Amino acid sequence: MLLAAYRYKFGRNIEAMSRHLIDDVAVGWDELGTDLLDDAPPALVNALTGGEHWPSRTLDHLITPDGSPPVRMSVTDTTVDEQDMQWGYVLHREGVEVISLLDEHIGPIVSWSTDPRTAFNDHPAAWSSLDSPPAIRASRGERPLSAPTVAPAKAGTPRPTARR
Numbered sequence: 001m002l003l004a005a006y007r008y009k010f011g012r013n014i015e016a017m018s019r020h021l022i023d024d025v026a027v028g029w030d031e032l033g034t035d036l037l038d039d040a041p042p043a044l045v046n047a048l049t050g051g052e053h054w055p056s057r058t059l060d061h062l063i064t065p066d067g068s069p070p071v072r073m074s075v076t077d078t079t080v081d082e083q084d085m086q087w088g089y090v091l092h093r094e095g096v097e098v099i100s101l102l103d104e105h106i107g108p109i110v111s112w113s114t115d116p117r118t119a120f121n122d123h124p125a126a127w128s129s130l131d132s133p134p135a136i137r138a139s140r141g142e143r144p145l146s147a148p149t150v151a152p153a154k155a156g157t158p159r160p161t162a163r164r
Contacts, residue, residue, distance in 0.1 A: 002089065002096050004044060004116035005036035012112070018091055028073035030057040040116075047117050077105065086124060098133065100124035108133045 010017040021029075033056035037045045062070040075088060080101050088099035092109060099107035106129040110120075114133075121127075121134035 001032060001034075001036055001048060001116070003110065003112065003114055004040050004048060006096075006112050007116070008040040008044075009036055009038055014091060014093055021091070025058050026072065027059040027062060027070045030059050032056050044116060075101075098127055099129075100127040103127070104129050 006017055033054045034049050035056050064070055085101050088101050090097040095109040095111040097107050097109045102124045107127050110133045119136040121136055126134040
């Protein structure tokens, strides 16, 4: 869903996507919904959701034990266990880093140009930081989406190259 949202809802604008998913939410997300696919072609939405539609929901209904307002959830190495999270997603200019929080501290990056209909292995151990994203197959009967035109990534701290 994030691949399609980047491409269609946010027009390949990582800053707009980051603002919506990270900066503009008070505490955190309970669930990301199909509203992230609002501008995607209907056939793609149907392929990704089976025709179902549901709204994104934030965690703004939380009540803290002491009655104080809830604070933004930050995931760190020390808080990941107490938050009972299994997956982490980090938005990069070149793609989304998928981290199996049960097994790794970093993960492979799925390029923004990846067809959103691509099926991935959902077993956490398959998402090793040393391997490519574990794509299973692209959906059959669908033409691949055209590759996006993306401005070159700005120079930054290079990620170590995975070696086998």
